[in-house]
Amino acid sequence: MSKNIARKVYNISVIGAGHVGLVTASCLADLGHKVCCMDNDSAKIDLLQKGEIPIYEPGLKELVSTNTLQGNLFFTNSMKEAVAHGEVIFIAVGTPPKESGEADLSYVENVAREIAQLMDSYKLIVEKSTVPVETGEKVKNTINLYIEKDVPFDVASNPEFLREGSAIHDFMHPDRVVIGVDSERAERVLTEIYGPLNAPIIITDIKSAELIKHASNSFLAMKISFINAVSRICEKVGADVEKVAQGIGLDKRIGQEFLNAGIGFGGSCFPKDLDAFIHIAENLGYDFKLLKEVKRINEEQKRLAVQKIKDVLWIIKDKKIAIWGGAFKPETDDIRGAPVIDIINELLNEGATVSLYDPQAMENLKIIFGEKLHYADDKYQAIEDADCLVIVTEWDEFRNIDFDFLRQRMKLPFIVDGRNIFSLQKLQDKGFIYCGFGRPQITNSKSGVKK
Numbered sequence: 001m002s003k004n005i006a007r008k009v010y011n012i013s014v015i016g017a018g019h020v021g022l023v024t025a026s027c028l029a030d031l032g033h034k035v036c037c038m039d040n041d042s043a044k045i046d047l048l049q050k051g052e053i054p055i056y057e058p059g060l061k062e063l064v065s066t067n068t069l070q071g072n073l074f075f076t077n078s079m080k081e082a083v084a085h086g087e088v089i090f091i092a093v094g095t096p097p098k099e100s101g102e103a104d105l106s107y108v109e110n111v112a113r114e115i116a117q118l119m120d121s122y123k124l125i126v127e128k129s130t131v132p133v134e135t136g137e138k139v140k141n142t143i144n145l146y147i148e149k150d151v152p153f154d155v156a157s158n159p160e161f162l163r164e165g166s167a168i169h170d171f172m173h174p175d176r177v178v179i180g181v182d183s184e185r186a187e188r189v190l191t192e193i194y195g196p197l198n199a200p201i202i203i204t205d206i207k208s209a210e211l212i213k214h215a216s217n218s219f220l221a222m223k224i225s226f227i228n229a230v231s232r233i234c235e236k237v238g239a240d241v242e243k244v245a246q247g248i249g250l251d252k253r254i255g256q257e258f259l260n261a262g263i264g265f266g267g268s269c270f271p272k273d274l275d276a277f278i279h280i281a282e283n284l285g286y287d288f289k290l291l292k293e294v295k296r297i298n299e300e301q302k303r304l305a306v307q308k309i310k311d312v313l314w315i316i317k318d319k320k321i322a323i324w325g326g327a328f329k330p331e332t333d334d335i336r337g338a339p340v341i342d343i344i345n346e347l348l349n350e351g352a353t354v355s356l357y358d359p360q361a362m363e364n365l366k367i368i369f370g371e372k373l374h375y376a377d378d379k380y381q382a383i384e385d386a387d388c389l390v391i392v393t394e395w396d397e398f399r400n401i402d403f404d405f406l407r408q409r410m411k412l413p414f415i416v417d418g419r420n421i422f423s424l425q426k427l428q429d430k431g432f433i434y435c436g437f438g439r440p441q442i443t444n445s446k447s448g449v450k451k
């Protein structure tokens with residue numbers, strides 16, 4: 001159990017056992033609270049009750065099993081049970097994008113309505129899902145509309161900033177906790193719950209808290225697109241974006257993180273939240289052109305990966321392209337919004353043969369691409385006789401490799417490094433043709449077709 005034990009133990013329910021819901025529920029249980037995690041997907045709840053975790057998140061399995069054994073965490077598919085258990089109810093259901101980019105809030109509305117019909121004592125209902133500004137108000141109206149017993153309730157916004165792959169660490173050691181409330185009682189309860197984390201707590205009104213989430217994610221996405229735009233200039237003049245990023249990032253006002261140039265961002269949050277924020281602004285009469293450009297630059301980076309292959313191979317029809325990495329980032333099996341999807345589709349459209357390896361995401365990739373690709377058992381099998389290797393995800397196991405072996409086994413010693421993980425000097429010495437992003441290209445004369 002966490003060393004930061006809650007001083008007051010709350011009965012908490014978390015609705016939604018997705019990535020955010022599961023991590024939130026198990027971390028709150030680890031702080032000593034009595035937590036019920038509810039999902040209407042009975043198959044998922046069956047798995048969780050058996051101690052199996054439906055997603056890959058380092059440390060989560062252990063956290064769930066310890067806290068289940070200690071009696072601090074249990075799972076149910078019954079909304080009735082969840083509402084009866086929790087004085088505090090976190091809503092962590094999905095808010096998937098509609099065709100237009102707008103968030104679909106029907107799951108949130110559904111949960112709010114069900115809570116209203118079932119509650120028979122005070123409840124603090126907390127939005128944890130990423131939702132547009134003013135959702136808190138709509139949740140409150142919905143509860144007022146459907147409430148059956150005369151009991152008080154509060155609504156609050158408490159956005160999450162968890163990164164996949166380090167979600168437990170991010171929950172337990174946040175840079176800040178944001179709490180949007182409109183009552184003293186709600187403020188007190190949430191401050192008590194988060195107090196033991198010893199992080200700065202920002203108390204705001206509900207709308208400001210809702211905006212902080214979209215603004216944070218959009219800002220981070222903007223940082224990535226900014227450095228990617230700078231990387232294009234670096235390429236034109238032969239400068240090194242790694243050095244430029246270091247030089248600007250050491251200015252504390254800018255900061256060094258999220259300045260890694262490459263094939264761009266993916267995931268279940270940045271692409272979706274950007275679209276949603278652009279849409280929210282549009283609905284409010286503001287054309288957020290800056291964010292539209294952030295999105296455009298990101299799309300361009302993926303196309304650039306294929307362009308870099310073409311610049312060297314000219315025609316890619318019937319060429320064998322090896323891809324290392326598919327997950328949208330390391331330490332996850334998640335391929336939602338992952339750049340690899342567009343890259344593979346483009347390669348297949350051009351008639352290339354694709355051989356793919358990812359340490360965790362293979363099963364998810366098979367669901368999308370089926371028989372269209374070759375799925376390699378390991379990284380070295382993927383590059384056998386390949387005309388080019390593309391690095392898409394910077395897993396640790398791709399960082400330290402035997403370049404001599406690679407050179408021997410590939411048809412051409414040619415690497416497109418979408419995450420800039422390799423040393424230019426090393427690749428130069430080993431005779432590779434190398435295209436990073438925003439770095440000097442190596443068009444090595446020592447390369448050539450394997451004898």
Ligand code: UDX
Pocket residue numbers: 160161162163164165217220224257258259260261262263264265266267268269270328329
């Ligand atoms: C993000 C936010 O970081 C988190 O606060 C929020 O709660 C959810 O969305 P996540 O999507 O898990 O988290 O991943 P993150 O580590 O932020 O990376 C997002 C994408 O940006 C990845 O595809 C990553 O490869 C890419 N990225 C990140 C870059 O291309 N360059 C960088 O410098 C940093």
